[in-house]
Amino acid sequence: MGSSQTIDMMRMGGILTGMVKQGRIELHSHTLYSDGELLPSELAQRAAICDHAAIAMTDHADASNLGDLIERLRRFVAQQPADWPLHVLVGVELTHVAPGSIAKLARQAKRLGAEWVVVHGETIVEPVAAGTNRAAIECPEVDLLAHPGFITLEEARLAAERGMIVEITGRKGHCLTNGHVAQTCREAGALMVVDTDTHAYNNLITLDEARQVALGAGLTAAEAEAAVVTTPQAVVQRILLRRHTHSA
Numbered sequence: 001m002g003s004s005q006t007i008d009m010m011r012m013g014g015i016l017t018g019m020v021k022q023g024r025i026e027l028h029s030h031t032l033y034s035d036g037e038l039l040p041s042e043l044a045q046r047a048a049i050c051d052h053a054a055i056a057m058t059d060h061a062d063a064s065n066l067g068d069l070i071e072r073l074r075r076f077v078a079q080q081p082a083d084w085p086l087h088v089l090v091g092v093e094l095t096h097v098a099p100g101s102i103a104k105l106a107r108q109a110k111r112l113g114a115e116w117v118v119v120h121g122e123t124i125v126e127p128v129a130a131g132t133n134r135a136a137i138e139c140p141e142v143d144l145l146a147h148p149g150f151i152t153l154e155e156a157r158l159a160a161e162r163g164m165i166v167e168i169t170g171r172k173g174h175c176l177t178n179g180h181v182a183q184t185c186r187e188a189g190a191l192m193v194v195d196t197d198t199h200a201y202n203n204l205i206t207l208d209e210a211r212q213v214a215l216g217a218g219l220t221a222a223e224a225e226a227a228v229v230t231t232p233q234a235v236v237q238r239i240l241l242r243r244h245t246h247s248a
């Protein structure tokens with residue numbers, strides 16, 4: 001058996017036995033390919049040093065740059081050494097896209113190889129088009145609704161029904177409605193995750209800090225654990241298994 005096969009099997013074994021379980025998982029971040037400050041390599045290194053097990057890089061995308069972003073990240077992920085401790089997920093964040101175009105672009109993103117599609121939701125600190133939350137929730141190719149502002153109970157119920165994950169955010173401004181988002185998603189039974197929406201190295205947080213964000217939003221300790229550990233782990237395991245199956 002060749003060494004690359006051995007590493008492959010070890011990786012697969014690790015995925016199946018839950019090696020992904022250790023460390024912080026960040027599912028929303030930006031590099032200098034949109035308005036973040038760091039190259040993917042530096043963001044990945046900073047995340048690894050900050051005890052992350054995985055990070056999704058999700059630069060701002062619309063029809064003008066979607067393909068370029070995904071292609072760049074796929075090249076980056078392809079050159080990561082097999083024994084590197086941090087998993088980098090290929091993502092995009094559809095941002096200020098007209099609600100009527102979200103489904104088409106999300107489908108295109110997945111077809112081009114995006115593993116994780118985020119939609120920039122109706123935060124109260126930006127003029128995001130009304131109907132963006134709903135269009136994201138209705139699209140099966142969208143994985144995460146970020147900073148959804150005053151998400152309605154009806155939208156949250158639909159998210160719960162469809163298995164859509166809703167974000168509790170550590171980002172200044174977007175976080176102003178965290179309490180509302182947490183309460184509405186709890187009532188609806190929708191899944192939540194805690195993200196930072198990292199744009200600079202000092203936006204990354206530890207597991208304990210992520211728990212604080214969750215508790216500060218009003219989640220119970222058990223709900224915080226789901227939002228910070230269990231749900232993100234399930235996401236990463238699903239993506240890595242799919243990646244492995246496709247490359248096998």
Ligand SMILES: [Zn+2]
Binds near residue numbers: 093121
């Ligand atoms: Zn956003």
Ligand SMILES: [Zn+2]
Binds near residue numbers: 028029030093146197
């Ligand atoms: Zn973002």
